[in-house]
Structures are given as structure tokens and as C-alpha cells.
Amino acid sequence: MSSKQPTIWDIAIKLNVSISTVSRALRNAPDINPDTKKAILDLAHQLDYQPNTIATSLRKNKTNIIGVMVPEFVHAFFPNVILGIQEAANEAGYKVMTMQSGESLDIEKHNLQAMISSRVDGLILAISRETDDYEHIKSAQRKGLPIVFFNRIVDELPGSKVMVDDYQGAYMAVEHLIQTGCRRIAHLAGPQNLTIGRNRLNGYLDALKAHQFPIDESLIMPCNFLEGKARIYTQQLLDRPDRPDALFAVNDPAAIEALICIQEHQLSIPDDISLIGFSNAPHSAFVTPPMTAVAQPIHAMGRLAAELLMRQISEGQRFSPETHVLQTNLIVRQSTRRLS
Amino acid sequence: MSSKQPTIWDIAIKLNVSISTVSRALRNAPDINPDTKKAILDLAHQLDYQPNTIATSLRKNKTNIIGVMVPEFVHAFFPNVILGIQEAANEAGYKVMTMQSGESLDIEKHNLQAMISSRVDGLILAISRETDDYEHIKSAQRKGLPIVFFNRIVDELPGSKVMVDDYQGAYMAVEHLIQTGCRRIAHLAGPQNLTIGRNRLNGYLDALKAHQFPIDESLIMPCNFLEGKARIYTQQLLDRPDRPDALFAVNDPAAIEALICIQEHQLSIPDDISLIGFSNAPHSAFVTPPMTAVAQPIHAMGRLAAELLMRQISEGQRFSPETHVLQTNLIVRQSTRRLS
């Protein structure tokens, strides 16, 4: 900013009072004459005074900024979570600083440093796909940085966690496939170092077992959130003589890749192959055919994460981490067959 | 943050040098002995020292933060622009603080104040749908806040602008509809106070005129970026005896609403009605049928806006605002008929 903004000093000079008095007026403290207070507030308004939050942050050692770091920004899931975060944060007087790791551990480390350097009051974090070393995170926590994890959770890290019941969601999805007559159900799986990947796989496995279906390891494809992998593996599955009659995808991007691949093979959904996704976004409703999916309360996840973090910030040491597991529900659309 | 981070003070004490010296070492300035510099850097690394950017910002009167305010966050367009912004900004050592106006003028004003209070070095702004008074923006500019506008542009505001050639894009879209045999082309229009709305309408009108098509005012529906309006107006259009055989939508959300509405009426796209959108997102490819759309260089818009802003920040008064118009291109998919 080129021209200088007015400060409490300018106001003090003009009104012939001390800066202490101005400060008191501005954050309506006691010990001040209503008249002088009014004069100060009037002048402040007239000068369009905006407090310098940088100075306040330095003095109070609190920025009122919460950091958010997510792996990426292009698919609808994370922006929608951030929406919820921003809502809750803004209501409580916090601002939000967002960064992406780009699914890269190095960038994640670098961004974390930047966040600490910016003295964010706390951090909401979904770790990157390739993060398998947590020292940078632990180190930040040791310094006293409150962190709330969501979506991408690892058990060994302390801190509050917000997740959905991935196991239950996957179980429901696979059970629905079974009930609509599918016999060979493949899984486009996520990374196994993340609970999200493991739990969805386990839900898949247990649903099969519960219905006395054999487990075929070769139907479990390690897509691991890698772009393009789902397409390649779907291709492989479709080319097999014993090709599956259903696909359960670990998330929406994978499901959409599969969908495109299936359509390119001129196969019909759901008649030849049923497809079910774990929904990251409302727009799974708009593909063709509209996709059956496990829906997550995305917006609520964001709000909850922000609320947990802000509680931890204000309660400090008294706060003990909480893990919240939100429920999913199955939205049946037209990429799976009708219940007979 | 509960426990205190190490400061240059701690380092100075331990090494028995002054804070000035530490400061010099840390921002590798001249006038320092290589040995002492190394000792300082080593200790800094060992203590995991992170500079307090708050203090630096206060001292240097520069935050290295650029603010971004957009109307909303849920559709893919703005997140993708922000992606480009963040890329360019991070490369140049800037952090990004994002806010949404929620298409509300009041929130826009409030957020702008918060941005100024946070002393962002500059702002990238897409104004809200209902912003028809620009005093808050002008006032910020008068204070010396560099602002780059994108997507939602108004002529009367000074400052750099990044936009696409809306007129040309709309013209191409409508011409394509004409060439594929459509006779009655309706337009789901945007707000006329924004150039984006006006230019797309004008492109539509001029394309019709150029092909000697009559202008039917009743085919121009003022959806104005309002959620749900496109659906209602499409409904009205479809119920008319002289229903149109093509729809040109001002943006993707409107196009998708129209698409759903058309499908609910059991009409075929593109046989009964052609549909073409102004693309905000790659996922217009995934709807059914894949949508023909005017594509914008979304990512490049973000990068360009950020680069313009950063140039303005560093050049200060010497900088004179630039307006950049990026080209669109028509992506023909299956929501319009084949060229005969």
C-alpha cells in the first residue's frame, strides 16, 4: 500500500488525547468518558480508520487466522469442505489462509513452514497422498500448533480428527451391489497408508464375506488417488475374460474415470457393469447416467473441523483432542440396477 | 500457539552476538563474517527457528499476502482460477488469503474491510452479482490498495482487468447453433450490469443479426446468475407452443439446470433441443450428453491476474493498469447437432 493508512496516533493527535485513550475507545474498554469515546469513534469513522491487525497480532501474539492445507483444489470435495470451514471461521472472527500441497510431501513441508512462519493460530489439514513421514507435523504440534485432521487421517498422529464412517459407507455400497444382483465386484482402491483407503477396502471385504462371496485379490486395484490410474485399471478389468459386473470406486474422480472408460468400451451402465462411487461432490448426479454414490456430509465436515480447532485454540492446554465420525448415506441413482 | 517459538533474540544470546548480526545472517545481507553467519544459520536450523513474519510485516509494511475475493466457491470455476493464482503467487513468495462474498454486497464490503485490516499487499477481485455501488472499492483504491479485477468486470472502475473475449465466445457459440440447423435460439442471460453479461448477450444478438435471424426478446431470459432461475425459465420456454430448438446459457451452472429440466421433460438433447454453455469447468464434459461449450483458459486467468497484481505491487506508482482479454474456443461435444 503506497499511501499510509491512518493510525491511532493520527486520531490521538487530532483530538489531543493519548494513544492509550484512543485504543480504549476503539475496543470499547471501560475507564473512558462516553463523550471522548464518541469523539474518537466519530473521527475514526470519518478517517475510515482500519485497525492494523498486523500490529495487534504482534502485540497479542494471536493472528486470528486459521490455516487450511489440502492436497488439491480442482475436484469439488475440498473446496466444499473449505466452504464450511470459512463459514464457521468467519462467524467467529477468524480469517482463513488456504494452501495446497499438490499431493506432494515436499510442498506440504514447505507450506507448513510458511503457515508456522505466518503464525496461524491453528491448522486444518488433509495430508497429501504421498506423505508417509510425519515428523514435520509432529514437530509443529510439539511447538504447540493446534491441528485438526480431516479426510486424510493417520492413526499415529495425535490431534482432533474429523472423518466419515468409511467402513460403513463402503459396506453399504457393496451390499447394495450384491442385492441388485452383481456377482463379481471389483474395487478401485485408495492408498493403504491412509485410514480412508483401508477402511473403505475393509468395508468392501467384509460386505463380500458377510454374503459368502469369495475374495478375489485381483479385483482390488491400487489406484491410490493417482490421476489416470483408475482408467488404466478399469481398462484392464474390462479386457479380462472374467470381467467384473460391478465397480466400487474409492472416490469420485476414480469413478468418473471408470465411467468414461466403460462408455468407451461401448458397455452399458448399469446393465453390463454397475458403478458406484464414494461421493466427493454433488455433481456425481450430473454425469450420465447419474451415479449411485455414498454421500458424505461435506459441508458439515468443514464446519465441524473449524469448530473443533477454534475450541482448541481458545481452550489451550485444557482441550483434549476429539475424533468425530460422521455418517454417510447411500444415494441410489441410475448407475446401479434396480432392486428386484 | 501456546509454547513460544525461538526468536532472533534466543539465537543472539546463545551465540553471544547482537540481534542485528543474527538478522543480517538470516536474510543473508553483506557485512557479516562467513563464520559467524554459518554458526547462526546452524543454530537457527537446530532450534528449528521460523522467522516471525508478523513482525517483519509490521516493520517493512508489507505482508506478502495477496487477498482474493470471489462470489462463491462451490462451482468449479473460481476454485480453478484460484489454483492459478496460488501457483503464480507461491512461486513469487506470496501467500494467498481467500474469501467469498456469497454474491452479497454487504459481505463483500465487510470482507474488503477485513482484507484492508489484514494489510494485504493487493487484491484480486471478482465482484458479487448484486454489487451495483462501487464506493467501497474506489475507497480502497484511493488508499493505495492495488486491485486486479477478473471475470466480473465493471467499466467504471480503474485497475487492471483480466477477462475473456465474451463477445467472441458467445458469437461463436450461437453461430455454431445456427450452422447446425437451429432456428429458434434462446439465451439464458447474465446480469446486465456486468460486462460479462452484456458482452455475451451482444455476441448472441450480433450472431443472430449477422445471419438475418429475427431477434425475439421473449427468448432472452434474465437468469442473472441466480440459482434456480435457469431452471424456471427453461421450464417456461419448454412449455411455450413455439418452444425454442436451442439454448445458449451464460454459464455452466445455468446450462446444467437447463439440462436437467430438459431431461425431465423427456426431450432429447440435441435432437429436440441443442444446448451450449459458457464453460466454467472441465466437468461439462461429464454430463449427459457431454456438453458443447465455450471454453475459457481458466487457469491462465488466475496466473495472469496474480502476475499483474504482483507487478503492480512492486512497481507501485510507475505501474499503469492493463486490461487483458484472453481468447475462448468452442469445444464441440454432443449437446449440439453435427455439422451437416
Place this chain on the structure above:
DNA sequence: AACGTTACCGGAAACGTTGCCGGAAAAGCA
């Protein structure tokens, strides 16, 4: 009339940096 209360206000330090200015020691030059 002397004292204690209350109501209001100013001074000054502190938050963690940066950057100017000046000074001491070491090095170069005659």
C-alpha cells in the same frame, strides 16, 4: 477541612523484526 473514592487519562514498555549509523579492530597503503 482533611481524607478516601471514583472516573478518567497519559506514559512507557513490550511484541519480533529491520536498517541506519557509528565504532572498533583488522587490513591495506604510503
Place this chain on the structure above:
DNA sequence: TGCTTTTCCGGCAACGTTTCCGGTAACGTT
């Protein structure tokens, strides 16, 4: 040897706030 220059470093003010600690004047109480 005596001088100037260079090299390196410390002191200190400043950025805009908040907050503690006192102080003054007016008021009320006996």
C-alpha cells in the same frame, strides 16, 4: 610507523498496537 580503508559488529529507533501502572482532578464523606 602512521595513515586510510575495509570488515565486521552493536546500539537504537521504528513499525502500530495493547496493557500495566500511576497520576490528577473532581466528587463525596465525616
